[in-house]
Amino acid sequence: MSHSPVQERPHAELGHSMKPRQLTMMGLGSAIGAGLFLGSGKGVQEAGPAVLISYLVAGALIIIVMWALGEMAAANPNSGAFSVYAQKALGPTAGATLGWLWWFQLVVVIAAEALGAAGLLFSVWPVIPVWLLSLAFMVIFTGINLAGVKNFGEFEFWFSILKVAAIVAFLLIGIALIAGWLPSSVAPGFGLLGADFAPHGLGGIATALFVVIFAFGGTEIVSVAAAETENPSRSVALAVRTVVWRILVFYIGSVLVIATLLPATSPALESPFAGVLNLAGIPGAGAAITLVAVVALLSALNANLYGASRMVFSLADRGEAPAILGRLNAHQVPAAAVSVSVAFGFVATVLELLFPGKILDMLLNLVGSTCLIVWGTALVSQIVLRRRAEREGTELPLRMRGFPYLSIAGLVLLVAILAVGFSAEDSRNQLFSSLALIAGIAVACYITTRRSAAIRR
16 A cells, blocks of 8 residues: 655664564454453343343444455555554544554553452452552563563464353353253253343443453554564464454354343352353362453553554654653663553552552553444445545555455444444543544644644654
């Protein structure tokens, strides 16, 4: 896809040692975290079994977005990914705004995942306080991210393998419970799904939809990491194809099991995976899946810290962030970018010490709807850049099928989600908060961009 006349600066070269299998598992690692192991229970509480509608709608949208991102990333692998594509399609202010918004979103999610993992671990091992566990996690994963992308990628690969295996085991046990194949269980069938399908009506589905969208957030990290793979075009195509269907199977399958076995009023939904396994009567199964959930959250933290650091590195590379954030250490890692991306996690740990048990929910509500803005801008950018490539006769290594109809369908679906969101009080407040945040970032980016352009002249 061709470049718009945006001035680019000489830049430091990131490494290219990440393997396709590591990229694929990173996409899973960033998405299978707090949203699945903690958010799935909250979604069932809000919407009952009708949460499956929320997952199907959000799933359809993320499939379209991932295909669009895959096309752009294969044509132009860049650590700034959709921020760079928005810059080329819509101008420097749009690119910088999207980059900073996504960075802020991930910075908050990193803190939430550290606290979430610490809280789960404390529930089965109440020895070390939550704030201290969270602090230990932040230190460990900062070190891992500073050690080099090859080591980071391998660590993330095996972390993701473990949690994928655990989810598959959970699905098999859940199916056995529903069918009554376990000696300790009586087959409940699917009666619970139909008994009270949508206890809170459309409002509950709308509220759950934003919980689900937060859960799917992070899959776009594949387009960021593609820049550090050995063969970006091939790697991103493989990752997009495999990540999307695996996430849908794992999420929708897991939520179907949970909604079938646990009513929306069940206190077990606070830790839904453990709640289901406790029904199976398998000794220690609930504690075991809780430990797997801790691993899943830490894996997502690891991947999201990587993504946040690469995004702010790209912003610095384009003159949209302080130049020091664009410098690499001896391992070809942007050390300052990693440090600034993890700083809020340490702040959140201190807040947890001061206000125990109150920080996690506040963090999750803060960024629940920013994913929609990122995805919507990515779709608009893809339409503009694809049209430009076709006009100029540029060959694309990966082409999204069904263009432009699927891209437009994705935008229509996104607008519909926003409309439904504004109809429910909880999600409406979240949307207004997100819009205020975006407006503030956009104004700051516009001023900075104008000032940089004046200096260059």
